[in-house]
Amino acid sequence: MRTFVAVVETGQFQDAAADLSITQQAVSKRIAGLEKDLAVRLFTRTARGARLTIDGQAFLPHARELLRVAERAVASVLPGSRPLRVDVIASRSAASGLMRGFHRAHPEIELDVVMLFDIETAVAAIRSGAIDASFRAVAAPGRPLPEDVESVWVLDEALQLLTGPAHALAGARSVTVAQLVGHRIWMPGIVPGTEWAAYYDDLVAEFGLTIEATGPNFGSDALLDTIADTPALATFMGEQTRLVWPADHGLRRIPVTDPAPVYPHSLLWRRDNPHPGLAALRAHLAAAAAGHDAAGTWAPGWVIRS
Amino acid sequence: MRTFVAVVETGQFQDAAADLSITQQAVSKRIAGLEKDLAVRLFTRTARGARLTIDGQAFLPHARELLRVAERAVASVLPGSRPLRVDVIASRSAASGLMRGFHRAHPEIELDVVMLFDIETAVAAIRSGAIDASFRAVAAPGRPLPEDVESVWVLDEALQLLTGPAHALAGARSVTVAQLVGHRIWMPGIVPGTEWAAYYDDLVAEFGLTIEATGPNFGSDALLDTIADTPALATFMGEQTRLVWPADHGLRRIPVTDPAPVYPHSLLWRRDNPHPGLAALRAHLAAAAAGHDAAGTWAPGWVIRS
DNA sequence: AAGGCGCACAACTGTTAGTTGTGCACTAAG
DNA sequence: CTTAGTGCACAACTAACAGTTGTGCGCCTT
Numbered sequence: 068m069r070t071f072v073a074v075v076e077t078g079q080f081q082d083a084a085a086d087l088s089i090t091q092q093a094v095s096k097r098i099a100g101l102e103k104d105l106a107v108r109l110f111t112r113t114a115r116g117a118r119l120t121i122d123g124q125a126f127l128p129h130a131r132e133l134l135r136v137a138e139r140a141v142a143s144v145l146p147g148s149r150p151l152r153v154d155v156i157a158s159r160s161a162a163s164g165l166m167r168g169f170h171r172a173h174p175e176i177e178l179d180v181v182m183l184f185d186i187e188t189a190v191a192a193i194r195s196g197a198i199d200a201s202f203r204a205v206a207a208p209g210r211p212l213p214e215d216v217e218s219v220w221v222l223d224e225a226l227q228l229l230t231g232p233a234h235a236l237a238g239a240r241s242v243t244v245a246q247l248v249g250h251r252i253w254m255p256g257i258v259p260g261t262e263w264a265a266y267y268d269d270l271v272a273e274f275g276l277t278i279e280a281t282g283p284n285f286g287s288d289a290l291l292d293t294i295a296d297t298p299a300l301a302t303f304m305g306e307q308t309r310l311v312w313p314a315d316h317g318l319r320r321i322p323v324t325d326p327a328p329v330y331p332h333s334l335l336w337r338r339d340n341p342h343p344g345l346a347a348l349r350a351h352l353a354a355a356a357a358g359h360d361a362a363g364t365w366a367p368g369w370v371i372r373s
Numbered sequence: 374m375r376t377f378v379a380v381v382e383t384g385q386f387q388d389a390a391a392d393l394s395i396t397q398q399a400v401s402k403r404i405a406g407l408e409k410d411l412a413v414r415l416f417t418r419t420a421r422g423a424r425l426t427i428d429g430q431a432f433l434p435h436a437r438e439l440l441r442v443a444e445r446a447v448a449s450v451l452p453g454s455r456p457l458r459v460d461v462i463a464s465r466s467a468a469s470g471l472m473r474g475f476h477r478a479h480p481e482i483e484l485d486v487v488m489l490f491d492i493e494t495a496v497a498a499i500r501s502g503a504i505d506a507s508f509r510a511v512a513a514p515g516r517p518l519p520e521d522v523e524s525v526w527v528l529d530e531a532l533q534l535l536t537g538p539a540h541a542l543a544g545a546r547s548v549t550v551a552q553l554v555g556h557r558i559w560m561p562g563i564v565p566g567t568e569w570a571a572y573y574d575d576l577v578a579e580f581g582l583t584i585e586a587t588g589p590n591f592g593s594d595a596l597l598d599t600i601a602d603t604p605a606l607a608t609f610m611g612e613q614t615r616l617v618w619p620a621d622h623g624l625r626r627i628p629v630t631d632p633a634p635v636y637p638h639s640l641l642w643r644r645d646n647p648h649p650g651l652a653a654l655r656a657h658l659a660a661a662a663a664g665h666d667a668a669g670t671w672a673p674g675w676v677i678r679s
Numbered sequence: 680a681a682g683g684c685g686c687a688c689a690a691c692t693g694t695t696a697g698t699t700g701t702g703c704a705c706t707a708a709g
Numbered sequence: 710c711t712t713a714g715t716g717c718a719c720a721a722c723t724a725a726c727a728g729t730t731g732t733g734c735g736c737c738t739t
Contacts, residue, residue, distance in 0.1 A: 079716075079717095080716070080717060081715090081716065081717085089696095089697070089698090090697075090698065090699080091716080091717070091718095092697080092698075092699085092700095092717085092718080092719090093696070093697055093698075094717095095717060095718060095719090096695095096696070096697080096718095097696085099718085100695095100696090105447065105450050106452070107450040107452075109450075112704095112716080112717060112718085113705080113706095113716085113717095114704070114705035114706050114707095114715070114716065114717090115705090115706075115715080115716075116715095116716070116717095117716090117717085121458070121487055121489070121498055121503040121504060122450045122503070124487040124488070125449045125450060125455075125456075125458055125485040125487055126446060126449055126450050128485075129442065129445055129446035129449050130446060132442050132446075133439065133442045133443060133446055136435065136438050136439045136442050137439060139435055140432060140435035140436060140438075140439055141411065143431045143432055143435050144411050144413040144415075144428045144431060144432050146412070146413075149431075150431070152427070152431055179430075179431035179434075181427055181430040181431055182430070183427070192427055197427045197428070198427060385685075385686095386685070386686060387684090387685065387686085395727095395728070395729090396728070396729065396730085397685080397686075397687095398686085398687080398688090398728080398729075398730085398731095399727070399728050399729075400686095401686060401687060401688090402687095402726095402727070402728080403727085405687085406726095406727090418685080418686060418687085418735095419685085419686095419736080419737090420684070420685065420686090420735070420736040420737050420738095421684080421685075421736090421737075422684095422685070422686090423685090423686085
């Protein structure tokens with residue numbers, strides 16, 4: 068691809084060869100190989116160089132795009148000034164939405180979003196510099212943050228009840244936590260030992276809910292499928308989660324109140340991380356998060372919201 | 374890259390090897406080579422397979438994107454059902470704008486936009502099936518379209534005068550063609566023998582304008598630079614051309630009237646071309662082009678607008 | 680402690696990408 | 710029309726590399 072683009076830009080096999088520090092014959096071979104693989108002629112050879120064929124013209128922008136993507140791929144793991152790397156707790160959490168908003172506001176800042184196992188892993192990764200920031204609930208029970216890691220509360224994501232059309236609560240405009248007692252709530256894929264698990268453990272302990280947080284996670288499609296078909300099951304879902312789901316399956320989203328269980332997202336980062344994108348992210352979040360209110364909500368006692 | 378993604382998807386070197394029909398050792402070598410090139414560890418090897426490192430997680434979406442782009446690149450020249458291939462007269466012409474609009478309306482139709490030398494080349498390419506459609510002015514003087522090529526007038530693109538701030542006409546709200554007589558109009562990059570050249574030849578012959586359509590084209594940046602700095606020079610530019618140019622250079626766009634010279638774009642295609650995207654394009658243009666009016670405009674006598 | 684699973688290392692081999700040397704087609708100048 | 714020059718392709722050769730088989734080692738499971 069690089070050779071192809073080089074030939075296009077120089078207009079000659081020989082000059083392209085000089086650019087690439089190889090011989091003209093090698094360029095000839097590479098182009099011939101590419102043309103053979105594609106089963107298409109890319110250049111018309113003239114006495115004064117090489118001109119693109121129509122197929123070559125159609126191919127060119129794709130070739131350039133490929134080189135751009137390859138460059139970004141390498142940059143994504145390049146030590147030094149690599150893209151800002153942010154950990155979120157789940158791809159459908161409110162944190163992902165915040166990152167999308169940040170990307171819209173600062174498209175020039177290259178981003179990589181990853182999902183680590185739990186807050187312990189995330190903090191270790193932050194301290195080592197492997198990631199630049201993390202959206203998590205702080206602090207895990209009995210585990211205060213280390214000195215060199217700072218955090219700031221960003222937002223609360225309210226949990227909503229998701230039910231199928233035949234569920235007993237499917238018609239409710241909203242439900243209180245007390246009303247949920249006795250109903251089976253299914254949360255597959257929650258890994259024991261993570262702060263997610265701790266969150267639901269506390270929710271169960273405080274309000275006597277029935278949460279089945281075990282079992283393998285076969286993906287959200289399978290989960291939604293089951294919820295839609297099973298009248299006795301419901302699940303919790305972040306209010307900002309966008310469901311990609313045909314409307315006719317009749318899934319219902321029902322706000323929970325008295326109190327509203329919320330999952331608090333804080334941003335964590337290493338105090339001395341010099342990445343310029345990190346400062347921009349903190350500024351963006353500070354502006355976006357102004358005016359939140361914790362009244363009437365519930366979060367585990369170990370959570371710091373400040 | 375394919376190997377990397379295969380390992381991620383299977384979670385094991387061995388299964389990935391089976392998918393790729395190579396041995397486990399070859400997969401091991403490929404991954405080791407990739408990790409060496411990137412100078413980064415992508416997987417943590419465990420007794421039950423391979424898990425992504427943080428760097429690997431950051432790299433993964435880029436790798437997937439690269440494979441997608443590579444696939445599209447191959448598809449762009451694949452004989453058979455390749456993307457709809459459309460020729461436009463210039464990347465900044467109104468035809469490009471129409472194609473962008475078409476792409477917004479039908480994002481599912483893969484497009485390749487190319488620029489051929491002149492209408493002769495374009496017609497030959499249409500007849501051979503190398504391209505599916507072309508936006509051009511028809512018909513070139515004395516060269517009627519062949520039987521198997523159809524055309525339909527799509528729109529007129531009015532030419533505007535582009536001047537620097539010190540040009541004598543810079544302050545005008547609009548100018549008539551008569552007022553342009555005696556002013557030097559510079560159009561570098563117009564290749565003799567093309568229908569572009571014929572268009573300007575006719576314009577000169579009919580109104581006695583001074584158009585310097587010769588000289589090498591050093592790109593639009595150089596052109597705009599010169600226009601901005603040279604009080605004695607102006608140029609023509611399509612009304613829909615979007616200038617990417619700092620506002621403070623003081624370039625002026627001035628409509629031309631009595632009559633308004635327009636460049637007519639027709640769509641050309643081969644009558645028996647079965648590409649499904651072509652029918653969609655024609656329908657889109659028919660809907661978008663309704664209600665144009667040729668009154669008060671000028672185009673060369675050889676142009677067919679119907 | 681034993682077995683099995685999964686990846687890495689070593690040695691070998693075939694292919695391929697690169698090199699040098701040369702020829703051929705086309706252009707431009709005399 | 711001839712001749713020199715330019716630019717790409719083909720041929721022969723070499724070195725490197727990708728893939729193979731064979732094997733070993735660490736870790737998890739039982």
